[in-house]
Amino acid sequence: MPPSLARGRRRFAGLALTATAAIGTGALAGGGELDPTTAAIAEEAATIPGVSPGPAPAAGEIDALTNAITSGLRCPVCQGLSVADSTSAAAVTMQRRTRALVEAGYRREDIERYYVERYTEWILLSPTNEGLNKVVWLGPLGAGAVGLLVAASFLRSGARRADRAYPSADAALSPRAPAATDANPATGAIDRWQAAVLAEVDDD
Amino acid sequence: MTPEIGTGLVMASLVAAAAGSALGFQAGARQSLALLDASRRAALTFAGLMILANLVMVGALLNHDFSVKYVAEVGSLTTPIPFTIVSLWASLDGSILFWGGILGVYVLVFTRSLAHRHREYMPWTLGVLLATCVFFALLVAGVANPFERVPSPPTDGPGPNPLLQNHWLMIVHPPTLYLGYVGMVVPFSMICAALFAGRLEDGWMVPLRRWMLVPWTFLTIGIVLGGWWSYGVLGWGGYWAWDPVENASFHPWLTGTAFLHSAMVFQKRGGLRIWTLALGMATFLLTLVGTFMTRSGVFNSVHSFTQSPIGPVFLAFIAIVLLFSVVLLATREHLLVVEDDHAETTTMSGVFGFEVPLLSREAALLAQNALFTVFTFTVLLGTLYPLIAEAVDGRKVSLGEPYFDRWALPLGLLMVFLMGIGPALPWGRMSTARVAPRLGVPALMGLVFASPFALAGFTSPVVLATLALCGFAIAVHALEFWTPWRARAAKEGWGLAARTVFRRTRKRWGGHIAHHGVALLVITIALSKGYKQEQDVTLHPGEAASIGRHTVRYLGSDLSEEPHRTSVGANFAVVDGDTALARMRPHLNYYPTQREPIYTPEVYSTVRDDLYLSIVEIDKDGAYVVLRMIAMPGMLWMWLAGGVILLGSLIVVWPDARRATRLSAPSAVATETPA
């Protein structure tokens, strides 16, 4: 049944193949051809038009940086997975392209902007903190503040009434508690514990 | 005949539910026991008919009766029998019938278990419960009737969605989650009943908490199983992607958990009344919202079935239930009569119903509630924001793992911290001098717990902090077993002491065990997220590659034909030097109905870590394979943690052999102590 196992999932570096083919056949007649060398195509592959790369990162940092960028990009053909996580052809292609750009010395912001220009901010799995998007960054903080305020108001109302009669757990746990009069220290401990349990609601 | 029998059963169940609901409300309004009895019978009839309708559908699936619309849609002669039964929930219409069936099971068990008690509440409960049943019976009978007759039945069908046939977990995960989702209607109805009846006593709070805990347990296990399915099937080496539908199951879990805790404050101190009721209602409402997200096609998700006419109908139902809940709570809540012994605290309370000393159990529970609510709000906002952005300014935005993780990390750490602090603090006021040792010893144990991990190379500060906090929480909960056990053991020996203490405080033990499960779960999340290693390699037969401490050798590919699919596998040996430890065969399953194969990963689990292999690409002749290798520490413990939570919950929920086993007074100990 499976006629082509690699269907839709190709990820083999195509550069070498393409380049060989280009050298082998040379230019044909027709509009719009150039006759570039292998190097021209290969070099072309790792640029972002209009942006100049910085110094290339150290070899040890390339993996981490590539992964950091692709973890934040949404795979276009998946359902909410990141480019880093997905094994689909489209995602693998993007992983490779990102790595090439990282190796060429582009910064994270440049590479992300490159993707956003093409796929809009949809491609970012964590939205920017701009415009309406502020809602998702400030919203949880606001909710946290409200939660703190409400909780604190309970505590304040408790503090103001500190002098009032109030069930005290100390009483249950204190050595003077009736249950602890037993001479046996072990029984004393268990009874104190039990008193503490009773002081709590043992609901059912 | 099957289409007519099935439709007939659903119609009859619709009538039974409608009658039972009307009778229930009447019985409540008139305080009539005769009407209550009639309503109860109608409820049992509904349950029986709905369950029967499900069995008829399963029968039709097994008999390959393609004259039934749903069987023609998802049935196939070649599908193995287990997956044929599973087809019941493989597609939209069937899953709604299945929903009705689960509803039937809940109605049956609930009605029977509380048969002749709680006469003030039961009529209203049945009224509300059966009203929701009316809606689902209407859905099944109308928009989504799976029993519709196919005029010219095909000789064979396409079979269920391949993704559902691909793993045994698909047999367990959906029903578990359904049991969690659907069951939330029971506590919802019970809360509505309290509001209608204008009273809420401990006698009703006890079954209410229990009926929240039952679906909560299923929901928890369903979520864990869902993570396991995602991990074992989807091939990306993760278990939680903050997919809208995963979030949808997380919302009611958060509010349900908050309810279980705030209910304790309500029962003990009479405070947080509106809040507790609102949380209980919200939990059910969020399951409806979650179902809508799954079914409407408004969200992009692994789970969403295609756009269907059910969406608008369901939204109308959600709107009705939401508004009904808000109005009911706003107009009836202040009429509630509560237990007398709360009256004292209630009258001396501040605006929120009661006062809270800083170092007390209630303060910890209050903080827990605030935290869970903020967490729910955050996840809900993040899930809905793409819709908001599109509605407001037409932009498409995405929120995924990087966004949610950023919030989940601090919130999760705080949750674990409170989980440790809460049980260490007693109810009511307590002096700092007494609190210090109760927290100090476990805190020390937390550090002790984290240190071997630090020595083993897990040096990330966040991971270590999580481990220490989890160790702290585990120690606090463990001391709650240990202290009384040791104290008793001095007199009656370890074995007997364990039995006595367990019997006397069974529910507390269950709670502590469940919390241990949660701590274990958080530990595994921290380890697997912090120390996941992955790489893609290209291997030719005979070549080997390593990740972490594992090495695999590629042996070549093979092809196997099964009646319902063809599978292409890449064979690997997990090797240690020259010894082969295991064979692994990540593979691609080809289903006749689907052009693209399903990439199925394979996992080699050890106590320390998992080795996860997923095919990226395989050459048709087996000349090479592009393989994604992932090593994740501690994964086995994640699924085990689910089991621990289940065990703890079961201990709590398990019906009492005799009600009198609870502690009555400290003196009871003395009389039972052997001389």
Added chain:
Amino acid sequence: MNAPARRGVNWTVLAVGLAVTVPLIALFAASFGNDPRAVPNGLVGGPAPAFQLPDLEGAVVASDALRGKPVVLNFWSTWCGPCKQEHGALQEAAKRHPEVAFFGVLYNDEAEKARRYLEVAGTTYRHLVDDDGRAAIDFGVAGVPETYFINAAGDIVHKQVGPLDGRSIEAWLARAGGQ
């Protein structure tokens, strides 16, 4: 047994409750028409990215040399059903519009397979091999088939997601400046 005969509404609960629930319902209702699977493209309306790709015979085509006439770029692959469905319509249109440069761009596929497919299905224009997927990412392709209509000035006039038919090709060509 009866509740106290107090009447009234807790307006705070009502207000907070409605403030939470009504927007939620409205949001869901407003979202029904959305296509959650659509992937937006930020390049439409602006200049098309430059490309330089070999065709199936290995001759390289560069976008610079195409400036001055409308271009249609059709991203496709042999494993994609809808691509085959629109294949005929595209061949027809290319024959009718010699003033427009039509190109197929092979997406995540092997040149050999494309060659075999085209031998059977026939073709009236050239197909480029985007072997490392660079052109696809440069154009913001999210899947196949996707077709870009580029005018003589080099701006993307339209991006078609999913299969085209003869009539829609004509309509978009008219916008791109074909005759």
